Amino acid sequence: xxxxxxxxxxxxxxxxxxxxxxxxxxxxxxxxxxxxxxxxxxxxxxxxxxxxxxxxxxxxxxxxxxxxxxxxxxxxxxxxxxxxxxxxxxxxxxxxxxxxxxxxxxxxxxxxxxxxxxxxxxxxxxxxxxxxxxxxxxxxxxxxxxxxxxxxxxxxxxxxxxxxxxxxxxxxxxxxxxxxxxxxxx
Numbered sequence: 001x002x003x004x005x006x007x008x009x010x011x012x013x014x015x016x017x018x019x020x021x022x023x024x025x026x027x028x029x030x031x032x033x034x035x036x037x038x039x040x041x042x043x044x045x046x047x048x049x050x051x052x053x054x055x056x057x058x059x060x061x062x063x064x065x066x067x068x069x070x071x072x073x074x075x076x077x078x079x080x081x082x083x084x085x086x087x088x089x090x091x092x093x094x095x096x097x098x099x100x101x102x103x104x105x106x107x108x109x110x111x112x113x114x115x116x117x118x119x120x121x122x123x124x125x126x127x128x129x130x131x132x133x134x135x136x137x138x139x140x141x142x143x144x145x146x147x148x149x150x151x152x153x154x155x156x157x158x159x160x161x162x163x164x165x166x167x168x169x170x171x172x173x174x175x176x177x178x179x180x181x182x183x184x185x186x
Contacts, residue, residue, distance in 0.1 A: 014099050014102055014103050014106075015048050015050070015103065018048050018049060018050045018051065019035075019050070019051050020051060021051065021053065021057055021060075021061065023057075023060050023061045023064050024060075024064040024067075024068075028060070030051035030052070030053070030054070030057055031054050031056035031057050031060075032052075032054050032056075034051070034052040034054060035049045035050060035051060035052055036049070036050050036051075036052045037049050038050060038106075038107055040106045040107070040109070041108065041109030042109055047106045047107055075156075079133045079134075079136070079138050080133050080134055082133055083129075083130040083131070083132070083133025083134060084130070084133075086126055086129055086130040086133070087126065087127065087130035087131075089126060090123050090126025090127055090130065093119070093122070093123060093126070094123050097116070097119055097123075100115070100119055101115035101116055101119060104118075104119075138154065138155060139152060139153070139154050140152070140153040140154075141153075
């Protein structure tokens with residue numbers, strides 16, 4: 001069994017379940033014993049060993065996301081409700097800001113100052129896009145060329161989106177994750 005990664009100063013677990021995946025609203029065991037060693041660039045020492053997702057893990061995650069999307073999930077929420085979830089996500093990240101920066105510093109080699117700066121930009125973006133849920137005109141009225149007098153363009157969620165972890169992180173670090181979330185699902 002893998003050990004939690006802990007911060008030497010506070011003893012708080014930074015990576016709480018390195019051997020599991022969060023699928024279907026719960027931490028689940030990986031389908032295999034395959035792992036990935038994450039090496040701290042500044043020391044070239046092991047930061048943490050994490051489970052490596054296999055095809056079976058990805059299939060479970062996609063099936064769970066599809067079930068949540070089709071059933072009780074995101075698609076049934078109003079824009080205001082979605083905005084509250086985006087705001088709550090940003091607030092949860094804000095509450096663990098020091099942990100997030102410690103992880104980035106150890107995992108990617110960024111300086112603490114750069115980590116805090118990038119996180120601040122990302123958290124501001126979460127707040128901005130959450131607030132837009134109440135004021136953005138999600139329905140656009142357009143004149144039609146044939147038949148009828150009005151065309152209504154209403155963006156609707158269409159499905160599950162999966163991206164490689166490094167792609168998600170790249171957008172998140174640059175403060176763009178909320179844009180990806182809204183473009184993919186609204």
